[in-house]
Amino acid sequence: MPFVIRKIEPRYVGRGHVPQDATAADTWPVGAELGAVSNGCLANTLKQLAGLLNIAEDIFGDLTGELTSIADRSGALRRRIDRLEDQLAAIDPKKIPV
Structure with missing residues (x-):
C-alpha cells in the first residue's frame, strides 16, 4: 500500500447535503432536495479543485x-572537471618518468 503524502479534501463530494431534521423536510417544496444536493456537490467540487491546486503548487515547489x-x-x-582539465x-x- 502506498504511503499517502498529500490528501485531497473533501473526499466524498456528494454526501450530507439534505437536512435530516423533520421540520426542514416538511417545509421544503417537492423536488428541492435535488437542488440542495446539486448545490452542495458543486460547492464541494470547487473545494476539491482548490485543494488539488494547493497540492499541485506544493508538488511544483518541491520539484x-x-x-x-x-x-x-x-x-x-x-x-571541478574544468579545474582537473586545466x-x-x-x-x-x-x-614524468615511467
Whole structure:
C-alpha cells in the first residue's frame, strides 16, 4: 500500500447535503432536495479543485527545490572537471618518468 503524502479534501463530494431534521423536510417544496444536493456537490467540487491546486503548487515547489539542488551540484561538478582539465593540460608527460 502506498504511503499517502498529500490528501485531497473533501473526499466524498456528494454526501450530507439534505437536512435530516423533520421540520426542514416538511417545509421544503417537492423536488428541492435535488437542488440542495446539486448545490452542495458543486460547492464541494470547487473545494476539491482548490485543494488539488494547493497540492499541485506544493508538488511544483518541491520539484523546483530538487531541480535547483541538482543544478547546483551539476555546476560544482562542472567546475571541478574544468579545474582537473586545466591541471591535466599543465602536466608535461615528457617530464614524468615511467
